[in-house]
Amino acid sequence: MVLAGDDLRTTVAAWERFAAGAETVQGVRPEILMSWYRCREEYAVDPHLDRAPPAAEAGSHSIDHDVVYAALGGQAASAAQELGGVDGVVTVADGDGRILGTWGSKYILDMAAESNLAPWSTWSEWASGTNGMGTALESHRPVLVRGPEHWCRGFQGWVCAGVAVRDAVTHDPLAVLNISCWQTPLSDAVLPWLGRVASLTEAKLRHRAHLSGTKLAAALTDFRAAPATAVAAVDLAGNVVLANSEAAALLGTPADQPAYSPTHRWTPQLPTLPRLVRRAVERARKDPSWTGSTLIHVPFLGVTIPVAVHPVLTGTQLIGMLLAFGAADGAANLDAPAPEPVTAAAAPAMPSRIVAQRDDRWVLLDPREIRFAEADHNTVWLSTDQGRLVAATRGLDRLEQQLEDKGFLRVHRRFLVNLGRVREVEHGFKGALFLATDSRTRETVPVARRHATQLKQALGL
Template structure:
C-alpha cells in the first residue's frame, strides 16, 4: 500500500529524509504522490507558496522593542494567565534544551524562556522575543501553522518551509477566548531537531488548556464585578437600549427595544449580541487604535466607562431612544418579574429545595412588617430578586421600587444619587437640580445593594435619614420628609467590618431590624434543573424562538458544578450557551471551560458514561496515570511523586499511552 502520513498527528523523526526529498520536488512543482508528507504539512507548504514566502529566507522578521512592549501591554491578561502554565513547562523541560514561548494572535513572540545555549541558537533565526512566526512571512512552522489551522500541531525538521529553520523541531497549540472562542495566542515549545519528542505536543496542549481555564476563571471574577458595578446603569437608562461590554470589547448583556434601535439609529444588532466582540471597545488598545477601529455608527457620547475604584472594568453603551420616557423608577426587570411571577410575589424565585422553601417562608413573614431588612448572602445569590419580592409582598406595593448600588459609585456620586442636589451645587449639576433616590422611593422601597462597600464617612448621613426620615439635598438647606422602607444587602460579614472599624455599629442595628440569610446555589443543587428550565423559557421569549433541547450531559455538568457566582453566574453561562447554540440543541461543546472542568488536565479522553470493566494490567496503569495527573492539576512532577516513579519514567509511560489505539493522546 502507498506510504502516507496524512492522518498522523505527531511526526516521526525517521521520516525526515523522505520529507526533505519531497520538499525539494515540491519547490520544483513536481507532483507528490505517496511521498509520506503529512496532509497538515503539505497544506501549509501550499499556503506558504501562495504567499510567495522565500524558502531561502534566513530568519523571521522582528518587531522593534517599543512595539513589542506595546503588544505585551495589549495582551497583558493573556500573559498573566499564562505565567503559571509556562513556569510549569519550564520546570518540566529544564534539561531538554528547548525554548518555551507565548505568542500573540499574529504569531509575534511575547514571552520566551529557556536555557542560554538554546536562546543563543534561536536568536540566529529570530526565534526570540519580538520575532514574527506567521506562515505568510516565514512559511510552515508550528506557531504559524497552529494559527492558520486553529489546531495544535507539531512540525519537525524538514517539514519547515524555509531552509534555515529546518534544523528546528517545534510543537504549538492555540489559546482560545473562553467566551468568543476566538484566537488569543499560541503556546510553543521549540528546540533543535535533536530534542524532538512526541510527548511535547501533549504538553503544549495541556498548557494551552490550563491557560484557557485560568482565563475563564478570571473572566468570571471580572464579569461579576462589572455586572455588579453596572446594574444601576441598567435601571437608570431603562428607557434606552443598553449594552454592557467588558474590557476586551466582548458583549456581556443588553437590554431594551432592539427594533427601535435599528429603526432610529440603523445599528446592526448582530454586532451587539452577547458574546460578540465590538470593534473599538477593547480597552487594552490605545485611544488612537480604538478610534481607528470604532464603527461610524458607534458615537463617542454613547460610551460610558464602568470603573471600580482605579480599575476600568468595561464600557456601557447607552443608545438613546427619545420616544420613550420614565427612566427613573422601574427597570425592565421589574416588569418581567411582575408578569412572570403571576400573583405570587416570590414566584420568580425558582426552586423547591427545603432550604430555599424555608428562606421564602421567612421572607413572606417579614414582608408585611414594614421594617428595615438586611439581606445576607454571597455574590449572585439573588439578593435583588428577594428585595423586589419583599417589596411586592409588602404594604408599599403601590409605591416605587428604587435600587442603588452603594459600591459602584464614588463618595461624591453616591451622595448626589442618594440625597439629590440643587441647581448650581457643583460644576456640571443639572439645571433644576435632581431628586435623589430617597425622594424617588418616597412611599415605596429603597434597595441599598452592597451596603458594606459604602464609604465610612458617608454612613453618618445615611444613618440620619434612616432615623429622622429627612433628606437635605446637596447645596440646599431645605428639609424634605420621606417615607421609605429600606432593604439593604451585602456579601460581607458586617460584624467583622464593625470590629475592623469599617462599618458603624449604630448603622448596622438601624439596617438590621430583621435579617434574611440567602442560601448559596451549591447548597441547593436540586433546584438547578428547575432554574435552567425557567431560564430556557425566558430566553426563548427574549430571542423570539422556541425553548432549546438540552443534552443530558449538559444538565449533568451544570448540576455538578459548584457555581461560586451562584444564580447570576448560572444565568450568565446559560444565556451565552443559549445564544451561541446554532440549532435547537444546547450541546456539551458549548459548556464554559470552567464548568466543563477541562483546565489543567492532560489531553486523554474521559467520558461521562459508565466505564468498561478493567481487566488488563496496562489499562489499570493507564487509569492510575490519568488519575494522578488530574489530581495534580497537570503538574507532572507532583503526579510522578504520587505514583512513586521518576518524572522521566512518567514521560515514557505518557508517550506510550498517547500512541495506544483509542487514546485521545493520539487525537489531541
Template structure:
C-alpha cells in the same frame, strides 16, 4: 543558560515586574512559586535548564542597560547568521515519511499544487506562506520583531503563567527548547540548554525575534496562532528549508471574550521528535484558559450590575443592551429581547452562552469603541445599529464600562445621545471597506476549497477528521477536531448540538421529537435527514430557535 525576556514592546517587562511580585504561578507537575522565585528565576540546582530573566525588575539591572545588552548580543549574533547557508540536516538522514514530505515541499515551493502525503493543516499553511504572505522558503533565520505592544495586566499574567509551564517542560525534557510569544508571534522568552539552545541561535529562535507565520512561514507557534488549534510541525513540514531539522509543537491562548490571540507556548527539538502530543500540551495550558474564562465571568458580572442600575433609570419603551468588548450581548431589557427574538434573559456570564450577531458590524463597533474609550477616559460615542433591527437607521448612545485593567463592556441605549459624541462606524480599516466574507477551508482531491458559512449545513466528526455537509456534497474540513471546528464556526451562527455535530442554525428546516425527551433535526427538505441532538444541548437549542 539565561533565559531572555523581551521588553521591546510598550513596557512589557515593567508591567511583568508588578506581576511577579503579586502572582503565584501554578503549573502542572510543578509546585506554585512566589514572586521572589520568579524574579530570581527557577534558580535551584534542578532548574539548570533556564532562568527567568526578570532580575532587572528587582533593581539589580536598569531596564535601559538590559535592553542595550540584549541588542548588542543580538547584533553580534546577526553577524554570525550572515555566514550561515543552511542549518537543516542532509536528506540522507531523513526517515522515509520525511523524505516524502521533503519531496512534497520541493514540488510545492516550485509552484506545483498537486502534492501528496501532507496533512491538510500543513498544506493550508503552505498555501498562505507561498500565495498570501510571500515568505521566502530559503530564509535562514527569523527577522527582528517590530511594532508596539498593547498588553494588558491580564495578558501579562498569562505570559508569566506560560513561563512557569515552559520552565517545567524543559526540566522534564532537557533536550528541548520552549518559547513563549505574544499574540503576534513575537518571542518574549525562551528556555533551553546546551546544543539545542545553540542551534536555536542559528535560526533566531530567541527573544526579540518574530515567529508569526507571515514572518517565517509554517512553524509550531506561528501557525498555531493562525489556525487557532494546536499545531505540530515536523521537519520538512516547516516552510523555510533552514528549519527542516526542527520538530516543534505550539498551542495558542486566546482571549475568552474577543477571541484575539494573547500568547503562544512552543516546544522545539532538534533532529528528534517532540516528546509529547498536542493534546498533552493543550492540557498543560488549560489552567491559563480557565483563568481567562473566570476573569471574563467576573467582568460580565460587573457589566450586568451596571446594566441593572442603568435599566432602573431608563424609559420602559427604550432599548437597552449591555455588550462585552467582543460584541456579544451580556444583558438586554424586554424591549431589546422582543425586537431581536430568541434572546435569552441575562446576565450571561459565560462567554460561550452570550448572544452573537451573525454579521460582524457589532463586533467591530465594540472593538473600536473600547479602543477609543481606553485612550480617552471621558469618551462618549454613538453608532447606527439599524443592521440589528430591520435595516433602518437607529442611533444608539455608547457608554463604556471600565475596570482598572481596561474597558470590560459597553452599554447601548437608543435614548438621546450627547451632542459631542463621536460616531463609530463598522468599517475595518481607513479605506472604509467592510470585512471580507469569512471563508471556511475544506479539502477535496488535494485541493483547498473555501466555503462560505451559509453553504455549510452541518459538521460531523469522524474520529479526528470533520466532514462538512454542503449542498454540493460532503467535503473534509481542513481543520481537524470537532472542538476546533466548533470554535471556528460558533461566531458564524453555528451551534454544537451533540458531541459529534455542529449545526448551522440558519439552515435548520425541521425539529422532531423522537421520544424520551430526545430531538432530531434536519437541514434539508429534499431528503430524509435525522441529526441527533443531545439532551444536554436540547434546552439551549430551543432557546436559540425561540421554541
C-alpha cells in the same frame, strides 16, 4: 515524533513541489498543508528564509497578558525537568509571535540564535512561515512541525511543538509556548504537556472572565437611561452578558438572564454587532474616556436604529460595553465624534470562496454550493453539493460572519442554513420547525424556537 525514511522523503518531495507552485501534493498532514497554503498564497513568505525577522515594537497589553506570561514563563523554566531532561530551547512568545523569553542550555540557545530563535524576533506564520509558534497561533490545539514540514528551508533542521493560550472571551491568541529540538526527536510527552499547560492557564482566564461578566451585569443595573430604553451589556467579542426586555427583543436573546461565564453568553442576532463592538473596543483602548454613537441595522425589522456605546472599565482594564438602542445622545452622555455608521451595506467584502477540507486536500466552495453548516464544538461540518466536508474556519460564529451577506441565516445554535437552498418547511410536535434542503436525501435542519419568527420573515411566510 520525527520524520524518517519514506515519510521524510515524501515530505521533502512534497515541499519542493509545493514551493515550486504545485496546487496540491500528497503525503503531508492536512494542518501542515493548510499552513503551507497560507504561507505561500496569503502571507507570501520566502521559502528560502534562514533567519526570522526582528520583531516590531509591541504595543500596550492587558492584565490578562501579564497573567499568561507569568504562568507560561514559570512552566517554561521548569520544562526540562518535567519532561525528563529534554535538550531543547523553550520559548514564550506573544500573540503576534514575538519571542519574549527563551530557556535551555547555552549550547542549544547559541544554536537557536543562528536562526534568530531568540527574544525580539518574530515567529508568526506571516513572518517566518510554518513553525511551532506561528502555526500554533493559527490553531486551537497543540501542533507539531517536524523538519521539512517547516515552510522555510532554513528552519528544517528543527523539530518544534507549540500551543497557543487564547482569550476566554474573544478567543484571540494571547501567547504561545513552544519547545524546539535541533535534528532530534521530541519526547512523546511534549504535546500532552503543552496541552495541560494551556488548559490550566486558560482556566485562570475563564475565572477572570466570569468575574468580568458579573461586573458588566452590575454596570448595566447601575446604568441610568430613560424608561423603556433598550439596554444591553456585551463583552469584548460582542456577546451578550445581560439585556433588558426591550434590548432582548432586538438582539434575539433571553431577557433579564445574566450570562456571567463566557461559555454561556448569548450570541446576538444582529450580524453587524460584533464588528461594531470591535471598532468601539479599538477606540476605547486608545482613549478610556471615549464614548460614541452609531447606527445599526436590524434585519428582521428592516430598520436602522441609533445606538449609544459606553465602555465599561474595571480600573484601567476594558471589560465590555453598554449599548443603549434608540439613544444616539443624551442617555449615554456622548461627547466624542461618532464612528461612521455600521449598516448591512457598510460591511466589508467577504471572500467569494469558502475553504473546506477533504482528507489531505482543501476544496474551494462557492457559498451557493453549501446547503447548511453544522457545528460540533469548534469543528464545523458543511453539507455541500460536493459531499460532507470540514470547514477550514473554526467555530460557527466565525463562519457566520464570513457568510452573513451570502443569504445564510443562523436558525439554531448549531446550524447555519442557506436560505436559497431551503426546499420545504416541515411542522413538528408542538410547533417545532424543520427545514428540508435536499428533497432527495430528506436531510433536515432543526429550527430553534427563538429563531422561528426571524426565519419566517426571511422566507416570506
